[in-house]
Amino acid sequence: MTITIYDVAREANVSMATVSRVVNGNQNVKPATRQKVLAVIERLDYRPNAVARGLASKKTKTVGVIIPDISNVFYAELARGIEDIATMYRYNIILTNSDQQENKEVQLLSTLLSKQVDGIVMMSDQVTKEIKHEIDRTDVPIVLAGSIDNSHTIPSVNIKYEEAAKEAVERLLQNGHKRIAFVSGSLAAPVIQQQKLKGYERALEGAGIKFDIALVYGVDNKYDDGIEAWNVLHKLDDPPTAYFGGNDELSIGIIHGAQDNGFKVPEDLEVIGFENSKLARMVRPQLTSIVLPLYDIGAVAMRLLTKFMNNEKIEEENVNLPYRIEERDSVK
Amino acid sequence: MTITIYDVAREANVSMATVSRVVNGNQNVKPATRQKVLAVIERLDYRPNAVARGLASKKTKTVGVIIPDISNVFYAELARGIEDIATMYRYNIILTNSDQQENKEVQLLSTLLSKQVDGIVMMSDQVTKEIKHEIDRTDVPIVLAGSIDNSHTIPSVNIKYEEAAKEAVERLLQNGHKRIAFVSGSLAAPVIQQQKLKGYERALEGAGIKFDIALVYGVDNKYDDGIEAWNVLHKLDDPPTAYFGGNDELSIGIIHGAQDNGFKVPEDLEVIGFENSKLARMVRPQLTSIVLPLYDIGAVAMRLLTKFMNNEKIEEENVNLPYRIEERDSVK
DNA sequence: CTGAAAGCGCTAACAG
C-alpha cells in the first residue's frame, strides 16, 4: 500500500539503515550506493513518514503557535513573521487561536505538547499563574512574542511599550496640547496596557501637567470603540484636544467619530496611533503612528526559539526591538 | 524520563491496553478500574504522545492548510473559519503560506502529506497541472476554499463570482451609469478574475452597453493599485463615472485617489467593492460592497473536509455559498 | 561504508 523505507531497501538491495542515511543526508554512504538508493526512491515515489520519524527521533520539526486571533491583522502580521522564519529553518507551524481565554491557552499548550512540538511561540495578554505553571512543567522551549510575563522568566520579544507611549504623548505635548486623552483596550489586566499608561503618565509629568483620570478611556481596541471614545470624551467640560490611541483601528475610529460630527483633524484635534498598520495610510488624514514592528517581533521570536531548540548560546532572553514614530497628517 | 502509557499501566496494575482504553474513552472498562487508571494518570501527570498514537492509528488529527498569505486579511478571515471548525472537530491545523507560487504549493502539499495530515484545505488562485497531479496522487482528501479548479474535479467552496460581479455592475447600471470601470487584480490567469470579468461583461451586455477594454484595468489588489487605477482611468477622454473594484482595499484606493484630487464620492463617481471586509466601514463615504463570506467559506470547507475524512456521505462536492450586496454610501 | 537489531509510545486485533 503505502511504500516505506523497507520497500526502498529491498528494491535497492541495501539495508533500511542505508536508505535512512541517504534520506537524511548522512555522508557515510558510498556515492554509488547513494545514487542507487536515490534512483529507487524516485522510481517508487517514496515519501518519508514524518510521524514515524518523529517517534523515533523525538523531533517533529514542528512548532506550536498560540495567538489570540488570526483574523486580527495585528496577530496575522506577527504570525507571518513567525512562519517565514520557521520555514527558513524547516519547521512547520501548528497555528491555534486562544481568543485570549486563559483556559483555552492552557489547554492549547497541553495539546501542542502532546503533539510533541519542538517549541512554542505564544502571544498572551496575560501570562497567568496557570499558564506559567504549564510552561514550567515542560522542557519544550517557549518564547513569548509581543507579550510580557511579570516574572520576566520566560524568553520574549517586544518593544519598550512604556517608552514608546511616552514618546507618542511627548510628540503631542510638543504641539502645545494640555488635554491629551489616552484611549486604549481594557485597562483591567494586560501588562502592556499598564506600561503604556505609565508612559503616558510620565510624559505628562515631565511636562508638568496634572494627570486627569477623566482623559483615560479604556474600551476595547476596535474601530467602534474609537468612535465611542470620541463621543464620550468630547463632551467633557474641558475636552481633550489630542488623542493617543492604543492601536490604529481605534485611532481611526476616533478620527471618524470627530469628522462625522464636523470636527477637523488635525486642526481641531490631533491623533496619534500605535501599530502603524496598513490602515494608517488608508484614512484621511493619514494617521501618524508609532511603528510597532509586528512582523519582526514574530520573526525574531521564532529565531530565538530556534536557538533554544538547537541549544545555541543565547545572549539575551528578553529582546527589545526598536520602534519609532511614523509622521503623517493626523498630527501637525 | 517522560512518562508513558507503560508507566501508568504498571502503577495501576493493569495492562497498557486498558490504559489505552480509558484514555480513548472506550466503554469496555469497568468503572472501578477506570477510576484507578485515571487516578494514576493524574498523579503521574501522564500526557499521551500524539505522535506515537498517530503512527499506530494512522490518524494524526491534524489537517494542513495552504493559503497564499496569512498576513492578508482576506485569507486570515478564511483561516479563522477553517480553524474554528477544525477545533470543533478536534483537529489541529498546520498553517503554511504559499505566496501563490506554484512550486511552493507543490512542495507544501508534499511536506504536509509527509507529515501525515488527515486532510488539506487549500487556497490557490490557480490549480495548475502540477498541483492537480500531486493532489490526484494521494488518498488524503483535499478541498479548495475560495478557489476553483477548471476540471471541477476537486471539492470546493465558493460563491458564484460571475453572478456576484454581474449583480454589482447591475447595481451601478441602475443608477444610470454608462461608463463603468472594472478594476481588479491581475487578469492574467486566475480563474476567479475571469469569472468576475465575465459577470461584468454580461451585465453590460444586458444593458445594451458596448464593452470597452479601456475600462478594464488589471493591476494588483492593493490600496496603491486602486489609487493608480483612478489616476489612469480618470484621464480617459470619456472617463468612467462608476467603478467596480475587485476587493475592498483596492476600492478604497480608488475612492481616495479621487478624493485626493477633489472629486466627490458618490457625487462625481460611485464605487462598489467586493469582499465587505471590516475596511468597508472604515472609509468615508463607507463602501458599498459585495459580501464575500470569507469566514463561512473557510468554515464550510473545513466541515466538508471532515466529512471526507470520516467517510460521511457528501451531497455536493462543489458548494456555493450565498452572497449579497451590502449597501452603504459609496453608491447612491 | 553497511547491516542487524532494538526500540520510540501507542493502537488494534485476538484471546480469554
Place this chain on the structure above:
DNA sequence: CTGTTAGCGCTTTCAG
C-alpha cells in the same frame, strides 16, 4: 471487562 502480542515506519547504536 482485561491482557497479550504484533506491529506502525523510522532512527540509532553497535558491530563488522
